[in-house]
Amino acid sequence: MPNQPPAPAASSGSLKDWCRLLFVLLSFLALLPLIGVLSIILVGPLKPKFDLQSGEVQYLNIAADNITGTAAASITLTIRLVFIADNPNKMEMKYGESRFAVLYNDIPLGNGSIPGFFQGGHSAKQVVATIFVDGMRLLQDDATGLINSSLNDQVYFQVLVDVNATTRVKNLYSPGVRVSVECDIMIRPREQTLTSKPCEDV
Structure with missing residues (x-):
């Protein structure tokens, strides 16, 4: 078979x-x-976004100073600014020291900073900064403009924000990204109030 x-x-x-x-x-x-x-x-991570949520004038003094015969003005200012930091990444973000500066007609007047911090993925976080201007002196056209703006109860400033950040996964860090934004603010000296426009990347 x-x-x-x-x-x-x-x-x-x-x-x-x-x-x-x-x-x-x-x-x-x-x-x-x-x-x-x-x-x-x-x-590298996506850039976080910083935007100005609100502001408060804690102290403001603008004074004319024509002792030398040249138009001059001095300004002392303390403002408290509340920013919203938005992390678009899934991973946690680590921020270095954040630096803030206030300018008038592109002239630096004073600055402030906050220590580094961490932020969870896909989250928004309030960041509070206080900026100080201690008797900064302006001359000629800038001084005249500042005094006139003060008399008109509308003084415009620029606020610059400079932040370095990186994402963190356990003990691994991504390449850093730099965030630089400019925010326009307007202060009314009589009422000591502050309003702002949305910040823009620079």
Whole structure:
């Protein structure tokens, strides 16, 4: 009686191929989160956004000074500004020291800073900065403009924000990104109030 022919090996080989393919697919899916983390670390994070939410004038004094015969004016100012920092990344962000400066007609008057801080992924955080101007003296056209603006109860300033940030995953840090924005503010000396416009990247 003739022997039965062996079962074809094709089905066994096909099953092994499917198992290998399934293993590769599952391995790739397991590595996807790691690939995403590495891409953020190597390429760099998205820039966080800073915008001015509100401001408060704590002290303001603008005085004319024509003793030398040249138009001059001095300004002493303390303002408290509340910014919103928005982290668009999934990962936690680490910020370095944030620096703030106030200018009049592009002339630096004073500055302030806050220490570094951490911010969770996809979150918004209030950042409060106090900026001081201590008896800054302006001359000629700038002094005249400042005095006239004060008399008209509308003095315009620029606020510059400079921040360095990086994302953190456990003990791994991405390349840093720099955030620089400019915010226009207007102060009414009589009422000691402050209004602002949306900040813009610079």
